[in-house]
Amino acid sequence: MRISDEESLSACYRAHGPAVRSYLRRFVPAQDVEDLVQVVFADVWRSRERYDPSRSLAAWIFAIAHRRAVDHLRARRPVTVPLEEAGDPPGRGRSQVDDLADRDRLDRALAELSHAQRQAIELAYFGDLSQREIAERLRVPLGTVKARTSRGLRRLSALLATP
Template sequence: MDGDDEELSACYRAHAPAVRSYLRRFVPAQDVEDMLQIVFADVWRSRERYDPARSQAAWVFAIAHRRAVDHLRARRPPTVPLEEAGDLARRGRSVPDELGDRDQIDRALAELPDAQREAIELAYFADLTQREIAHRLRVPIGTVKARISRGLHRLSALLSGTA
């Protein structure tokens, strides 16, 4: 990219939808469009460093990845002041409430396809890594990741009542 506005427009048209989807995986939904604009502003500012012999998509995604990481690092995780932690523990949920949640989760898990439920149970209840699950189930690690991801999305929908 040699600084031509048309080249930047073409780059945006070609890569913005995929970059937007990529950012959705890391950045809160309300920040995705802002991050997309930041990414392409960086593309414009660093256009002299782009090597046309290399993949433009890879270069744009590298910038997007760095901006997403910067954004996540800048966000402060929600914390509770230490003096309030005791109050939260004293106001904790009762045992019947927790048992009701467990029952609801068990029912939602039972509605998942067997492969997704098994992968989730191995990951969250047997505390296995994705690599260990793949070895145990004799499937590729990508399959394990997909099963867990799809299962968690479905589980979330079932628990929120939107399924």
């Protein structure tokens, strides 16, 4: 098929438009697909003299569609939201820390605990495990887990109370 006049462009659009639309849906946001299909076929019309009829018309059109999709994605500004409006990032299990600064402070305070206390607290609060499950996982008596958790929480509370 030669794309030599508007009628042949119309036939080309009818023949290849749905496939190009489907192809573009994989790469660009749904609200931009129709506009991009129009851009692709406008480009097909503008560059019709460069098409080699001995080659596949569909492949040529899809190459144009691919380039336009890449151009479109590169030109888009990423959607950004001010940090104040973004809300809290997903937390660690049951413990939801108010903001990143508090999370950092909590991480530093946890690092001050003994390994055994930190492990018991992290498994309980961030791993969502019961004290019995922690005892089984660590292969220690339940009373030991309770003591480590209690002492660790008291120490953590003292560390977080100091500015």
